Amino acid sequence: MKRVSVIIPVYYNEGSLPLLFAELQKVEDRLLAQQLGLELIFVDDGSGDASLAELLKIKQKRTETKVVKLTRNFGAVHASKTGFRFVTGDCFTILAADLQDPPELILTMVEKWLAGSKYVICARKERHDPWLSKVFAAIYYRLIRFFVVEDYPQRGYDVALMDRSLLPYLQNSGKNINTPLYAYWLGFKPTIIEYTRQKRVYGKSRWTFFKRIKFFMDSMVGFSIVPIRLMEAIGIFVSLASFGYGCSVVINAFLGNTDVRGFATIVALMTFLLGLIIVMLGVIGEYLWRIFDETNRRPETVIDEIL
Secondary structure, X not given: OEEEEEEEEEOOOOOOHHHHHHHHHHHHXXXXXOOEEEEEEEEEOXXXXXXXXXXXXXXXXXXXXXXXXXXXXOOHHHHHHHHHOOOOOOEEEEOOOOOOOOOOHHHXXXXXXXXXXXXXXXXXXXXXXXXXXXXXXXXXHHHHHHHOOOOOOOOOEEEEEEEHHHHHHHXXXXXXXXXXXXXXXXXXXXXXEEEEEOOOOOOOOOOOHHHHHHHHHHHHHHHOOHHHHHHXXXXXXXXXXXXXXXXXXXXXXXXXXXXXXXXXXXXXXXXXXXXXXXXXXXHHHHHHHHHHHHHOOOOOOOEEEEO
16 A cells, blocks of 8 residues: 655644644545555654644554654754654655645645656645735745746745655755755656645744744755855946946046045945945855854754654
C-alpha cells in the first residue's frame, strides 16, 4: 500500500489540534478507500501551552502517529525540515496546525499525484487574514516574483504535495531556507490547485513582524544575487555623479567661481553617502552571516523526545 506522509509543525495550537485530528481522520478514511495509507508526523516546536498534551491524546487514539518534541522553538521552517527525517511515505506534504489550510486539500493533491504529477501546489486565490498581513504578503510576493522567480504564484502558497523523489533535496537544503520557494526553485513543473485560505479561529498567530522580516531576508539573500548587484549599480551611479560634481568644482575653481557657501550641501551628501555605505555593509553582512551559519556545524534543531 502506498502511503501519504503529512508533516505538521505545532506551536501553541492546543485549541485547533483536536479538530485538526478529526479532519485528518476523515481524510485517512477516504485515502484508505483508495488503498492509500496515511502517515502523520507532528513536530512540537517548543510550544508553551498544552499542545504536547493534546498530541499525546492523539497518540493514544492513533498509536502509529509520530510525535517529535523539540527542546525549544526553532521556527516553523526548521520544525518542518525536522519532520522530513521521519518521512517513510511515497509522497509527503506540510500542513499547518491552525486549520487555515483545509486538510481536505490533501485528497485533491493526492489525486493529481496519482495522475502522475510529482509536484502539486495549492496556490492562494484569496486569503481571510488581517489587512496588514495582506499588505505585507502582497509586497513580499511581488518582490519574490521580481527578484527571484518570475512565475512564482502571485499570492504564494504554503501547502504542497511532493513525490518522494524530491525529499533528498529538501533534507539536504541549507539552514536558512524558505522551503516553499526552494521547492519551487528546484524546477519541477507544478500542478496548481487554487483555494481560499480560511480565517484563523483558534489561537493567536505567532508569525510576528520580525519573523516575517527574517523570512523575507532568507528568501532574498538565499536565492538571489540581486541585492549585491543593486549595490554595485548604486555604487557606480554615485561614483559617476561624484566624479561629475568633482569636475564641476575643479572647473569653477579655475574660472574663479568659488565661494564659501555650500556647507548644508556637503553635510547632506556626507550623511547620504555614509548611510548608503552602512546599508550596503548590512546587506553584505547578511550574506556573510548565512555562510557562517552553514559552516559552523551548529544543529538546525535539537530533538528532545521522539514518541
